[in-house]
Amino acid sequence: xxxxxxxxxxxxxxxYLPLGAIIIITLFPFYYMAVxxxxxxxxxxxPWNRPNFAPxxxxxxxxxxxxxxxxxxxxLRWLVNTFVIATLATAISLxxxxxxxxxxxxxxxxxxxxxxxxxxxxxxxxxxxxxxxLGEVIRSFLLSDSLWALILxxxxxxxxxxxxxxxxxxxxxxxxxxxxxxxxxxxxxxxMVRIVFPVAxxxxxxxxxxxxxxxxxxxxxxxxxxSSATNKTIPVGVVSELVRGDTFFWGPLMAxxxxxxxPVAFVYSFFVEHYVSAMTGAVKG
Amino acid sequence: xxxxxxxxEWLLAFWLLFPALFMLGLFVAYPFGRxxxxxxxxxxxxxxxxxxxxxxxxxxxxxxxxxRTTLNTFIYTGAATILKLAIGMAVALMMDRLIKFKRILRxxxxxxxxxxxxxxxxAWKWMFDPTFSIVNWIFYHLGLIQFRVDWxxxxxxxxxxxxxxxxxxxxPFFAITLLAGLQTINPAVMEAATxxxxxxxxxxxxxxxxxxxxxxxxxxxxxxxxxxxxxxxxYILTGGGPANSTHLFATYAYQVGxxxxxxxxxxxxxxxxxxxxxxxxxxxxxxxxxxxxxxxGA
Numbered sequence: 001x002x003x004x005x006x007x008x009x010x011x012x013x014x015x016y017l018p019l020g021a022i023i024i025i026t027l028f029p030f031y032y033m034a035v036x037x038x039x040x041x042x043x044x045x046x047p048w049n050r051p052n053f054a055p056x057x058x059x060x061x062x063x064x065x066x067x068x069x070x071x072x073x074x075x076l077r078w079l080v081n082t083f084v085i086a087t088l089a090t091a092i093s094l095x096x097x098x099x100x101x102x103x104x105x106x107x108x109x110x111x112x113x114x115x116x117x118x119x120x121x122x123x124x125x126x127x128x129x130x131x132x133x134l135g136e137v138i139r140s141f142l143l144s145d146s147l148w149a150l151i152l153x154x155x156x157x158x159x160x161x162x163x164x165x166x167x168x169x170x171x172x173x174x175x176x177x178x179x180x181x182x183x184x185x186x187x188x189x190x191x192m193v194r195i196v197f198p199v200a201x202x203x204x205x206x207x208x209x210x211x212x213x214x215x216x217x218x219x220x221x222x223x224x225x226x227s228s229a230t231n232k233t234i235p236v237g238v239v240s241e242l243v244r245g246d247t248f249f250w251g252p253l254m255a256x257x258x259x260x261x262x263p264v265a266f267v268y269s270f271f272v273e274h275y276v277s278a279m280t281g282a283v284k285g
Numbered sequence: 286x287x288x289x290x291x292x293x294e295w296l297l298a299f300w301l302l303f304p305a306l307f308m309l310g311l312f313v314a315y316p317f318g319r320x321x322x323x324x325x326x327x328x329x330x331x332x333x334x335x336x337x338x339x340x341x342x343x344x345x346x347x348x349x350x351x352x353r354t355t356l357n358t359f360i361y362t363g364a365a366t367i368l369k370l371a372i373g374m375a376v377a378l379m380m381d382r383l384i385k386f387k388r389i390l391r392x393x394x395x396x397x398x399x400x401x402x403x404x405x406x407x408a409w410k411w412m413f414d415p416t417f418s419i420v421n422w423i424f425y426h427l428g429l430i431q432f433r434v435d436w437x438x439x440x441x442x443x444x445x446x447x448x449x450x451x452x453x454x455x456x457p458f459f460a461i462t463l464l465a466g467l468q469t470i471n472p473a474v475m476e477a478a479t480x481x482x483x484x485x486x487x488x489x490x491x492x493x494x495x496x497x498x499x500x501x502x503x504x505x506x507x508x509x510x511x512x513x514x515x516x517x518x519x520y521i522l523t524g525g526g527p528a529n530s531t532h533l534f535a536t537y538a539y540q541v542g543x544x545x546x547x548x549x550x551x552x553x554x555x556x557x558x559x560x561x562x563x564x565x566x567x568x569x570x571x572x573x574x575x576x577x578x579x580x581x582g583a
Contacts, residue, residue: 019379019390022372025453026394029408032419036411048422049433055419096305103301107294115302117570122313124507124566126514128535129559132542132552133320134312156312159305188297217401219517220535224543235403239521250411257404268399272392275399279458280465 030261036254037065044250065251066259074229075256078237083263085147085233086215089154093211094204096155097162102192104163105170106178116167123160127220135224149225150233154218158211165210165281169203170196206278209271213264234260324553330546341553351554354532358558360444361533362513365451370505372452373459378489380460381467391461398457406521409450413437413522440530443523447531451518455511459504466500467493499572506569513565514558534558 036044038061046053069075103109104116134153135144143149177199178191186194197204222233229241238256242249268275324341328334345351376394380387397405412419413436424430436446470493478488494501516535519525525532525540532540534557542551 015379015382019376019383022376023390023393026397026457029405029412029453030396030400032412033405033408036408045417047416048418049425053422055422092308096308099301100305103298107298107301108291109295109298112298115306119305119309120570120573121566122309124510124562124569125313126510126535126558126562128514128516128538129555129562130313130316130320132538132548132555133316133323135543136323136548137312137316137319152308153312155308159308163305188294213399217399217403219401219403219520220539224539235401239403239407248411253407254411257407260404261400264399264401265396268395269392272388272395276391276395276461276465279395280462 033254033258033261036250037258038062039251040064041251065255068249069252069255069259073241073252073256074232074237075234075259077230078232078234079259079263081147081231082216082233082260085150085154086212088151089158089215090208090211092151093155093158093162094208096159097166097207098197098200098204100159100163101166101170102196105167106175106192106196119160119163122156123164125157127157127218131220131224134221138225144225145227145231147226147231150215150218150221153221153225154215158214161214162207162211165207165278166200166203168281169200173199202274202277203281205271206274206281209267209274210278213268213275216264320552320556323549324556326549328547328549330548334549337549341550342557344550345553345557350529350532351537351557353529354534354537354554355557357444357531358513358533361448361451361515362509365448365455365512366505366508368448368452369455369459369508370501373456374463374501376456376460377463377467378493380464391464394457395461396457397454402454402517403521405454406450406518409446409453410437410522413446437523438527440527443527443531447519447522450522451512451515454518455508458508462504463497463501466497470496499575502572503569506565506572510562510565510569513561 032055035056035058039058040060040062041064043054043058043060048055100119104112104119138144138149138153143152173196178188178195181191181195182188217235218233219235222236223240226232226236229237232240234256238253238260242253242256325336325338326334327337327340380390383390411417415433415435415438418434418436420436421430421433424434435442437443474492474496475488478492483491514535515533516539519531519533519536520539523531525536529537534554538551538554541554542548545551
């Protein structure tokens, strides 16, 4: 009995308490974001050392900041832009990635190894290394300040990721599956599209969801390549239109941050398992 | 001589790889070459610029802000990745022992990683606000501070705050991938160690750590690359300030190349990241190859 009680006490001290603290720290900024978004302005700007500073809740929640966000800024437009860009960039990347991954895992051809390595290396190239010359390239293709600038450049970090992930997935699918189809008279291409891709659907879904959130969250390219207010994505729009010099409009900023986070969090909540498998798959190879 | 069947296969491989290689060639390889060329010009926005050799690099070498930036980037990368590894490993080990709530905990723990970094960083910026800081309020009421702390106001405080937010954002990536690695360890190995009389620390150090090392290294190096090349966190929290004391390569490149418009010099700042990244990527390739070789042999 005593041993069990001791074990329970230990479990609390070394497991539940530290994990509880970690999860509170992890989630607190999001909670604070929500509280700030709903807090009326006259309550917001009370210095922290005043006795009436009540940081954790508000007794007079308001929607005025959300109203301001929709009336005074082009938030809805940014939402549509972000969605269109993320969807198209994901579609392009899945298409390119799937085909490339199939070739690299299933076909024998000269230079297959080095090409696979090359694609993996581009996966490790951070956006910040190339954003200035890439901006010049975008300009010489006359794509500056157009959504296409992002739809075509996001695949640079999404294709390597999709390829890498799908290569790992294809390796788990036995080759005999296609051989059977080919014996039955299907061409290689037909076997790929009709047999292998359907079986690989969970992997495709994982890669797609991960790619979608990556494009939704991208900031630097969107900041540098787009300039007019109507073309912005949510992260850039919120930062550039609701911060004027040193003045931060915290209410609408937090409302925008909350609404910009909800769609990805929503998509993510339905596909947590896929997302986690994409993330761990991306590092396992 | 290749048979016609082989050649058909080569042709198919070419067409399947073409879209990916075309996109990557056009928007990665070509800009890379163009970036190197650009860094040798004295271009500013709207003017092509003349060839000036390595003048931009020489100028940066003597630029005190660039020197500070280099130091900052290594401090930021070193401190943040080691903290993320240590905390992430601890969290993974704890979560591995959980019986209930494991899935919900894993799902919510990843939230900082999936939410747009800029947006969550804005929340942190508000939490660090010099006048309305809730962090001050909490620390004061916990008895940890006596006076107001200006979290982003001084060079050292600002650097620590930026590192803290990076750890907050990146730790879940370590925790969840390491947890996935832990779950592949055969429980029988652990039981054998326990029967042999190993205590918790010995079990970790002599069993878990070596078995987990390959995946740990891959995650760690991946995080080193991303942290080293980080932009958003610093851009939002401090903008490189106060007085250019928290710039990283990426934010300084943005300031020089985009905000000030000296494109050639900005390209040179970005490319200054290349030598270090090159070695980390090589190391990463080596680890991944080794991991796959091990898998194939097993």
